[in-house]
Amino acid sequence: MLSINNLVCRMGGRTLIDGSSASLNDGWKVGIVGANGAGKSTLFKLLTGELEPDGGSISMPARQRVGVVRQEMPDTDTPLIELVLEADTERMSLLAECETETDGNRLAEVYSRLEEIDAYAAPARAATILAGLGFTEEQINGPYNALSGGWRMRVSLAAVLFLQPELLLLDEPTNHLDLEAIIWLEQYLANYPHTLLIISHDRELLNVCADHILHLHDQKLTLYNGNYDTFERTRAERQMLQQKQHEKQQAQRAHIQKFIDRFKAKATKARQAQSRIKMLERMDIVDAVMADRSVRFTFPSPKELSPPLVSINKANIGYGSKTILYGVHETIDKDDRIALLGANGNGKSTLMKLLAGKLQPLTGELSKSNKLKIGYFAQHQADELDVTTTPYFAMRRRCEELGEETREPVVRGRLGTFGFGKELSDNLIGSLSGGEKARLLFALISVQAPHILLLDEPTNHLDMDARSALVDALNNYEGAVVIVSHDPSMLERVADRLWLIHDGKVQDFDGDLADYRKFIISNRRANRRQEKVAKGDEKGDTRRAAADLRKQLQPLAQAVQEAEKEVHRLTAEKHRLEMVMGDAGFYDNPKQVTSVQLSYGHVCKQLSEQEKRWIEAAEAYEQAKAEA
DSSP states (O other): OEEEEEEEEEETTEEEEEEEEEEEOTTOEEEEEOOTTSSHHHHHHHHHTSSOOSEEEEEOOTTOOEEEOOSOOOOOOOBHHHHHHHTOHHHHHHHHHHHHOOOHHHHHHHHHHHHHTTGGGHHHHHHHHHHHTTOOHHHHTSBGGGSOHHHHHHHHHHHHHHHOOSEEEEESTTTTOOHHHHHHHHHHHHTOSSEEEEEOOOHHHHHHHOSEEEEEETTEEEEEESOHHHHHHHHHHHHHHHHHHHHHHHHHHHHHHHHHHHHTTOTTTHHHHHHHHHHHHHSOOOOOOOOOOOOOOOOOOOOOOOSOSEEEEEEEEEETTEEEEEEEEEEEOTTOEEEEESOTTSSHHHHHHHHHTSSOOSEEEEEEOTTOOEEEEOGGGGGGSOTTSOHHHHHHHHHHHTTOOOOHHHHHHHHHTTTOOHHHHTSOGGGSOHHHHHHHHHHHHTTTOOSEEEEESTTTTOOHHHHHHHHHHHHHOOSEEEEEOSOHHHHHHHOSEEEEEETTEEEEOOSOHHHHHHHHHHHHHHHHHHHHHHHHHHHHHHHHHHHHHHHHHHHHHHHHHHHHHHHHHHHHHHHHHHHHHTSTTGGGOHHHHHHHHHHHHHHHHHHHHHHHHHHHHHHHHHHHHHHO
């Protein structure tokens, strides 16, 4: 059991957790939720011992392994599968010990432990995890340093999943995954055999794999049974009940106060008035439910343009001489809400760059409506913001670049529609959270009132409230939206068209996200069947080759067997004759002596010749076998 007792944690003079307790049983799968900056990641650091609490304690079984995703791994050319296998240090240590240990008893213990931890099935299990996270067989056996940053994080995730610690801590594990890998991860975590704590803003992930929710709010931890949808419903019911109790108590207090005010000056009622004053003092106050401060923002309405906004006519798209997408033939109108589906590396970002004007088609045509304005949100843009300036000056600079009005009320008004009050607008961008930087990007790309919003993973750093605000803003937006996101609930609530990017093609997907999940699972099963067939064919080829070899070698093998058999017969006969000649009365019969000695000489000659033939036959067999 994991026990959190009266925990207190302060960071930079700010209290994140104040006297909170929670007990989590072994085997629970717990989603950690709360607003950005509430202290969820700090709680993980307290659990791993990276930080010490300012008060209270955390206790867990002494020998329990705690697993976290490593943020950095050595830049090495070691194959991915070897890096994942190395995560299990006990297995690696035992295998190394097998190579050097000479004590038979200790070797027996080592082999027994290797059997117990299923060490010999480990490579297959590691490969399965890597494949589930989207790695090809070539990548699995390829060097780690050939991967980009997002794929390296997948290797780190694979390593901790392979280790299967008794307490697994995952902080936003889906940030670097595509939808295909997320679907696999959901099922893997739902079946995880030990305790799981996961920080995530992905509602679907928490609904699939969590059986408890630990809510960090107002410096307190509150544990709820059930998945995220159950948590939201239960919390709303508790808040409603609390508000009713508060209103009832306030009415009761007002009634008591009215009595006190009316009769406290009268001698005949003074004692009763004093009694009611004490009653008020002893009453436990039920707080009113304070509405959570939620983010709301709005994308401005674009000016009307003639349709279609964008037309792609039989275009090949790629970089230099390398084509990624072939024969793309699509149009985008102002009321389109399009989600791009497909595994990472299939070309989603390439298509987004074409639409954003950062790429031109290698062949074919791309035409856009006159005066078309495009707002492009890309993951890496948050890292390119000038961290030494403020949101106010960043917005003012953006307005100047586009020839828009730069008066202070106008600039602050633009920021205000994306949740930036004066105080936050005047903070350095470097001090903003990831979610706040994302909202600033939304504000900056909306300055020119774009006709199309291109959103490449816009939710990575947004909490639940900000994601809901983004969904509302997109659904009220009067332009077109093209979105790439690993958040299924976001796509389901925003997109009404699905483009599947697969095998170098872009095509409309006939169905919804539920159908796409079935499509992915079906494809996986088909791929596994093909692999089994291929392996079966390979085994069949191996068996046929072995049979042909046996047929080819059979005469030579038979010659070896016959020569060997004859050597054994002659050796036995030679031994029999020697026994006869060694008998005490052997020389009493001269005729017998002559006959036996002649026979003995003949057998010795035959044995010598047969041994020579046996050696020659064996050498011929081995040479033919080696050449085959």
